[in-house]
Amino acid sequence: MLDDSIAILDELIAFPTVSADSNLGMVAHLAQRLSDAGARIELSHDDGGTKANLFASLGPEADGGVVLSGHTDVVPVGGQPWTGDPFAMAARDGRLYGRGTCDMKGFIAAAVALLPQLDGDRLRRPLHFAFTYDEEVGCLGARQLVEHLRARGLRPAAAIIGEPTGMRVVEGHKGCHEYTTLFTGREGHGSVPERGVNAVEMAVRYVHRLLALRDELIASAPEGSRFAPPWTTVNVGRMAGGTAHNVIAGEAAVDWEMRPVRAEDARHVRDALEAYCAQVLLPAMRAVAPEARIETRVIGEVAGLEPADDNLARRLVSELTGQDGAELVPFSTEAGLFQSLGTHCVVCGPGEIAQAHKPDEFVEIAQLARCCRMLEGLAVNLT
The missing domain is CATH 3.30.70.360 (Alpha-Beta Plaits)
Incomplete structure (x- = not known):
């Protein structure tokens, strides 16, 4: 699965999905992969029609289940002293370099690489993939997506937001x-x-x-x-x-x-x-x-992610990663929006936030491997 994740990440980095520009090419690419795996696909566009959220589901058409969430947009590279093309992934010294490798296409790549291990007919609970637009400029896509899910009456039980935490389990952050x-x-x-x-x-x-x-x-x-x-x-x-x-x-x-x-x-x-x-x-x-x-x-x-005594997502991810306890972080994510649905949320993904938004952004291959192992464990849990 790790090799597939790296190959998919290479494809995703080649889409220059800076927030000011369209993400439709990357969304179409992901939608095709998910559709080929048998997922049910839903797209929701922004008012201008140049950006879209992708929400895809495998398994029973029912309430509950788990969401794997990531944003497709990245911050600009203008004026930053990159040593190579930021939209052409480069591997060296155990790291994968490129804009978005850490924040947060690495997690999206690992989630999509899980597809060959999933049989929708054998899943006991739904598995959802939520890939949004414009997180970096105010979580605009996630706000639209959450309202769409609310209108449908769909409330996933747990969500894993794959922002870079060094694969540590995070249960709270400020708004x-x-x-x-x-x-x-x-x-x-x-x-x-x-x-x-x-x-x-x-x-x-x-x-x-x-x-x-x-x-x-x-x-x-x-x-x-x-x-x-x-x-x-x-x-x-x-x-x-x-x-x-x-x-x-x-x-x-x-x-x-x-x-x-x-x-x-x-x-x-x-x-x-x-x-x-x-x-x-x-x-x-x-x-x-x-x-x-x-x-x-x-x-x-x-919205902030408020720590909760009862948190299904925290228990699940702690078991999958073998970690005790959970942390709070100062940066914000889309988790609080999903929490507003009544969904239990954690933030956990490959890469360190210290590398995000910088020139020569990277994710360590070892961290991507840890993410793959977590998601493989999730697939077993859902079967």
Whole structure:
């Protein structure tokens, strides 16, 4: 199975599925392999029709079963000092190099390489393959896929999200919510500030409130939290606005994010900022400029994976890998979206997150082999 995984990974790396571009070629390739193995194929496209999720199933048409989940998109390579073609896999020194080898086409390749060992008629429980688009820019494909499954009333019992964890079992991670807040005021001459509405000043006041909320979150960290740091974090990544020293700024923008340890923290921050804008900032702005406005755009809201005492997926993967215990990680995945279905989830896959998104990204062949052994054990478990 390992040799097949390496050969399939070589094929997948050749598809340059950067998030800004289409993934349809890779999806068609995977769909053909899965269809040839007898899987039932479902495709769901984005609004533009240039990207698609692939959901395929083997075994009985029933609720429950296990999902093997991976995203097809990769981050850009522009400006990175690669020593070779990032979309032509290279093997050397026990490693496989190429964009996506680690994050996360290695896992997808191993999942597809399992197909010759699977007989859908002999599976006691369904085995699903969920390969999504646009994970790297907000888990857009997985959000669509999960809503599709919810509408169908299909709830898999367990999901293995094959992000690179060094094949360690991960049972939890924070969410990642990213926003851009836009301020529109009224321009004017800097010598008469009372005649305009300075959007930059309003953005500063907004950030001040956001940082006050950050302090509240630090003070209210959940007792016994295993996350590092244990509280919901807030970060202001960028501020921009204005045109010149002597011009009242008519527009401004703030890019910010939060990484919640629990869903109620995210709701508290959003509600508090909405109230601050509605009750404080906008009345002050519109007293001078009725056309003034504040708009917050959601760039991405990726749900966290909340650790659970009862987790079928954790038990299953721990048995398959021979590991005791499970970890938490700081990076986010699609797992929280599947968890929202009521599916038990873990994150476990080949490669180290430290190699992801970097030039000369690689996965160790030994780790890919461990992934193959885990999936071979899963096939036996389902039969």
